[in-house]
């Protein structure tokens with residue numbers, strides 16, 4: 065049900081093809097925003113266009129500066145940015161190659177640098193806006209096994225979130241990040257299937273991480289993103305919003 069919580073706002077999202085980004089694009093649209101949803105996967109963007117014709121979809125590679133800059137040209141000034149692109153590398157530091165390190169930092173962190181540099185000037189000119197970045201509880205909030213590289217990138221996301229918050233607070237820019245525990249998504253399914261052991265055992269291990277005894281639905285993260293994007297959170301900036309079913313307690 066829509067309450068028009070984002071009425072009159074224009075939003076741009078990365079990684080909106082599936083999982084949390086997809087749920088958030090739909091939630092922003094439901095709440096009355098003019099939504100520009102992007103993903104590197106063209107087939108997923110076609111699917112989203114069919115599902116919600118009111119959403120404008122774009123194929124954008126968050127790892128490609130020219131692609132992000134072209135999107136900013138096409139979209140123009142926005143009130144809300146949702147930086148969702150990210151990838152989970154599995155393994156200890158001894159199981160990371162230099163290529164793994166570069167890819168994860170490029171996709172999970174440098175993509176924010178690209179999007180912010182492309183869209184922030186327009187947002188400032190417009191008089192302000194809200195930036196919502198996708199971090200994770202698996203960073204300095206909670207050490208998780210086999211997440212050495214992933215956690216490093218998501219801690220960097222939190223640091224960048226706070227730097228932007230402090231640098232642009234006087235220009236009406238708010239910058240916050242979301243730090244989820246385990247969330248149901250296609251890539252979570254891939255991670256469960258890639259682990260040794262049975263599907264059921266592996267899934268149970270992910271469920272057991274959360275004292276609430278379940279995995280979050282992407283829509284639950286989307287509703288936090290709606291709050292942070294909306295004027296309801298107008299006094300909130302520079303925060304790490306933990307939404308993890310009690311995992312980090």
Ligand SMILES: NC(=O)c1ccc[n+]([C@@H]2O[C@H](COP(=O)([O-])OP(=O)(O)OC[C@H]3O[C@@H](n4cnc5c(N)ncnc54)[C@H](O)[C@@H]3O)[C@@H](O)[C@H]2O)c1
Nearest residue numbers: 079081082083084104125126148149150246247249250251
């Ligand atoms: N699922 C979880 O348990 C969980 C927990 C905490 C944080 N997160 C973070 O949430 C974000 C979304 O994860 P998810 O699991 O909901 O979705 P997902 O991993 O299933 O989907 C990721 C999406 O990103 C897109 N993508 C990949 N490379 C891209 C690129 N170069 N440019 C643009 N888009 C690209 C893919 O096409 C896909 O649609 C990630 O940043 C992830 O780290 C997820």
